[in-house]
Amino acid sequence: SGRLQRKPIFNKPLAISRSPGSASSSKEAEETGHGERGGEMRLLTHNMLSSNIKGVANGFPLRIEAEKVVERKVEMNADFLRNIFPKIEWKALVDASKTMGYTDLPEAAADSSLLNSVEFLQSFHHALLELHLEEGALICPETGRRFPVTKGIPNMLLHEDEV
Numbered sequence: 001s002g003r004l005q006r007k008p009i010f011n012k013p014l015a016i017s018r019s020p021g022s023a024s025s026s027k028e029a030e031e032t033g034h035g036e037r038g039g040e041m042r043l044l045t046h047n048m049l050s051s052n053i054k055g056v057a058n059g060f061p062l063r064i065e066a067e068k069v070v071e072r073k074v075e076m077n078a079d080f081l082r083n084i085f086p087k088i089e090w091k092a093l094v095d096a097s098k099t100m101g102y103t104d105l106p107e108a109a110a111d112s113s114l115l116n117s118v119e120f121l122q123s124f125h126h127a128l129l130e131l132h133l134e135e136g137a138l139i140c141p142e143t144g145r146r147f148p149v150t151k152g153i154p155n156m157l158l159h160e161d162e163v
Helices: 026-032 078-087 090-099 112-116 118-130
Strands: 015-019 063-072 131-139 146-150
Touching: 063 090, 063 118, 078 112, 078 118, 090 118, 112 118, 118 131
Parallel strands: 015 063
Antiparallel strands: 063 131, 131 146
């Protein structure tokens, strides 16, 4: 069948592509079929998604199974980062960024004085906005249901029996 097999992330080679500037390389554009940019499965998006399967009480955070991660440079906006910071579930962001190969975020970010540190803001910005899950899956923490991510687009559609 066309379903992905369930394998632990550490058994999969993690491909991380880095593209200069905000545009992707022409090879990447050819591979993904997305011209200048692929989908937008950033960790900002991941931090806002949850599994809405009927009967699921704990659908957040979705576990990431990364097959291909792409880094796309985006201009940093410190005001945006300071405003979005209180809305971010920090542990979910740290765990997701580690899954995607980025380990520079501090484990605990409860102290808002970090928002005055340029180094912290750069790490936060990179994890939140520059890492893109291009290929892989988001997995419901309660049921194990896999939501595929293809060309940077998560398919969160539910089956009839899940609604």
